[in-house]
Amino acid sequence: MPEARTPTQSDTPPAPAGAAPTPVSVAIAYHSGYGHTARQAAAVAAGVDSVPGAAADLRDVTTLDAELWAALEAADAIVFGSPTYMGATSAVFQRFAEASSAIWAARGWQDKLAAGFTNSAGLNGNKDNALLSIAVLAGQHGMHWVSLGLLPGWIYTSTGSPDELNRLGGFLGAMAQSPADLGPDRTPGESDLRTAHHLGARVARTALRLAHGREAAAHLAAAA
Numbered sequence: 001m002p003e004a005r006t007p008t009q010s011d012t013p014p015a016p017a018g019a020a021p022t023p024v025s026v027a028i029a030y031h032s033g034y035g036h037t038a039r040q041a042a043a044v045a046a047g048v049d050s051v052p053g054a055a056a057d058l059r060d061v062t063t064l065d066a067e068l069w070a071a072l073e074a075a076d077a078i079v080f081g082s083p084t085y086m087g088a089t090s091a092v093f094q095r096f097a098e099a100s101s102a103i104w105a106a107r108g109w110q111d112k113l114a115a116g117f118t119n120s121a122g123l124n125g126n127k128d129n130a131l132l133s134i135a136v137l138a139g140q141h142g143m144h145w146v147s148l149g150l151l152p153g154w155i156y157t158s159t160g161s162p163d164e165l166n167r168l169g170g171f172l173g174a175m176a177q178s179p180a181d182l183g184p185d186r187t188p189g190e191s192d193l194r195t196a197h198h199l200g201a202r203v204a205r206t207a208l209r210l211a212h213g214r215e216a217a218a219h220l221a222a223a224a
């Protein structure tokens with residue numbers, strides 16, 4: 001007899017009996033001035049795509065056009081990403097955030113899932129301020145925030161290693177560090193990219209749970 005085990009966050013939820021699994025779409029809306037944060041965004045997208053039933057939609061927010069807004073409208077979840085510039089999100093990302101005010105007024109992203117990631121040159125570099133700003137943006141839109149969900153790695157204990165997941169010890173979202181003298185072909189490093197991958201998979205699993213829960217609630221309401 002197989003050993004009983006406690007369900008974990010990594011378990012993909014089953015579809016309701018008799019129902020085809022509902023696919024979910026997770027958009028990654030990011031800016032990257034020089035390509036480093038773009039690599040982090042790609043790792044988030046790979047994490048989303050690693051979850052059966054979830055599909056990533058990678059969107060650069062430099063160009064604000066109808067196609068971008070339609071893609072974000074169609075998504076079940078939006079993972080926002082920006083480099084940390086001057087201790088905050090980049091001006092290009094903030095331009096996107098401000099342009100979303102028309103959607104804010106119409107409550108277009110209400111109840112979608114949201115999460116965030118940032119990358120900067122400093123180990124700290126005030127990345128938390130960029131993530132906070134992204135979380136506030138999500139709150140303004142009435143979205144449900146998905147945190148990173150990892151314990152801190154690396155120097156949190158004396159025996160830690162920089163290869164560990166979440167080596168930068170973020171809680172709100174995924175952090176990455178790219179030394180300023182290295183190109184995006186060499187940085188961010190592998191552990192930061194794995195952390196970004198983790199965030200994408202976590203958002204995808206949460207989106208699936210929410211979609212299935214919504215279906216179950218609709219069935220219950222119909223049967224009442």
Ligand SMILES: Cc1cc2nc3c(=O)[nH]c(=O)nc-3n(C[C@H](O)[C@H](O)[C@H](O)COP(=O)(O)O)c2cc1C
Pocket residue numbers: 031032033034035036037038083084085086087088119120121122123124125126178179180
């Ligand atoms: C205008 C500007 C401001 C920056 N401010 C910070 C900062 O506040 N903290 C930090 O750690 N790095 C800072 N950096 C470094 C970038 O965050 C870092 O180079 C990052 O990898 C750039 O990502 P990107 O290639 O996606 O644009 C700054 C870079 C620029 C160009």
